[in-house]
Amino acid sequence: MKNKLALTMISNIAKQYSKSSFTDKPVGNTSINSVHRLGFAQTRSQILKTEFSFKSLFSYFFFDYFRNMSIIIFLVSSSYLFASENMEDDFKKSIVQVKITAQNPNFMFPWQPKKPYNIEAVGIVISKDKILTLASNLEYTSSIEVKKFSSYKNFPAKILKIDYESNLAILSLEDTSFYLDLIPIDFVNKPEITKPVSIVQLDNAGSIQFSKGRLTGMDMDYSSTGHTELPYISLNSNEKLDGNGELITDKGKALGILFKFNNSKNSGKAIPGFVLNYFVNNIMKSKQSPFPFKGFKYRALVDTAQKEFYGLDKNREGVIISEIIPYTGADKLLEPNDIIVEFGGRKIDSQGFFQHSDYGKQSLSFLAHTGEEFGFKRGKKLPVKIIRNKKELTLMLPLRSFPLRAIRIPYMHNSGRQPSYTIRGGFMFVELSEFLLREWGANWRSKVDKKLLYLCDYKKFQSNDESGRFLILIQTLPDEANNGYHNVGMTLVTSLDGKPVRSVKELDVKINSSPNDIVLIDLEDGVTLALDKTTLKQVDDRIARKFQIPILSNY
Secondary structure, three states, X not given: OHHHHXXXXXXXXXXXXXXXXXXXXXXXXXXXXXXXXXXXXXXXXXXXXXXXXXXXXXXXXXXXXXXXXXXXXXXXXXXXXXXXXXXXHHHOOOEEEEEEEEOOOOOOOOOOOOOOEEEEEEEEXXXXXXXXXXXXXXXXXXXXXXXXXXXXXXXXXXEEEEEOOOOEEEEEXXXXXXXXXXXXXXXXXXXXXXXXXXXXXXXXXXXXXXXXXXXXXXXXXXXXXXXXXXXXXXXXOOOOOOOOOOEEEEOOEEEEEEEEEEOOOOEEEEEEHHHHHHHHHHHHHOOOOOOEEOOEXXXXXXXXXXXXXXXXXXXXXXEEEEEEOOOOOOOOOOOOOOEEEEEOOEEOOOOOEEEEOOOEEEEOHHHHHHOHHHOXXXXXXXXXXXXXXXXXXXXXXXOEEOOHHHEOOOOOOOOOOOOOEEEEOOEEEEEOOHXXXXXXXOOHHHOOOHHHHHHHHHOOEOOOOOOOOOEEEEEEOOOHHHOOOOOOOOEEEEEEOOXXXXXXXXXXXXXXXXXXXXXXXXXXXXOEEEEEOOOHHHHHHHHHHHOOOOOOEEO
């Protein structure tokens, strides 16, 4: 109402001045634009009867014009102030501040967690007892508190549901009085993806903060924690943002939440409303991610000779399957070198895109991972038209959540688990993960052993030929019992007593259960470790005391 009133006032003022600013029609004893209203003694009629210079005339009109404009500018500014107040009223009861204390594990020294740190994120009230926030801030959390606009008190919260695939989580509070003056938000299901928007968050004082930005398009990508590509909206802004769940709004409507922002590039990524709505409506129905996963990787097929080789007409388009992920719906249904020409009833171009009626060109993953509007969701089947051995087939692809058991080398998230390790005879064994290699810093890819880098890039998933985790002797804690091996480290374990081992737990169990007094562990670099079981317990106890290691094994 305030906004409409201000605009009405502006309109009336503009009409009045347009009719009377340049007339001498008297109103009472003076004209509308009498000069004394600008601080002069004479009216316009008096000035017109006086011989005055061009300079005087210019000065009069100059001051008259800018006086009128100042009134209009004041009223316009007031209208924006009223609008801002209305927006604050709309959102301050739906946004909370989430304060998180987290402590990440140390994958090099897994018995020594890293220094705790604090995160301030945005939470969105989505029901009378649930708060939506980003999962990426919660994997190794030790404390969660929330604060609302009407209270300086921090309320303890807990994770009710977390989905790393979509980077979303739901928090709940035992103290339900927290929700009494809060209003849930509904997200727009189909946002316009090229328009100016407001970015909203709550500061430490409980005040709403607004920033300006612009949506520029929609694409598909992995979140910082997920293995499943999902749609995101690109956002540009010249203002400093955190990418910690800020609410994206337009004209009082919620469009999405910001999950990533690069201040040096003034650009970020936001989770759109239809992804948020699907998550909220389905996350409580299963322990698995509600978002299905297509189960394969593909590459472009643009070369005419390649098309001919695979039996695809040169005027027809499609993509070629390069890898099948085990335990997915595609496993044992699709095969490497299958050519996909239609996916979900839509024609696919040579880059793997189809034409979406609202969002333009989108990856075929859009149909499998977020295709609810087309009838495709977890538990359903999606038709896939392929060419295999130069014959056309139509298959029905079961849509299932991403299977974590398919991972051989963890690389996106560790489900909040502490790293697995065991220390025997001063030799520390761990399972290979990308988190371990990241301990080498921001440029870890140029610093780590190239064999380990190759495994991380090309052997992330289980296969029929190889299964289990890769074991690494990460370092040797020096002791008289392991003289001669002090420099041995960062090398793969190949076998124990001549047999392969596939996990830290299996290694530890086999050492304890080995009938041999001397246990032999072969390493990939040709070195063989010898553990004397008759003295192993005494050595392990000495190592624990010497290096102050509270627990020698964790798996």
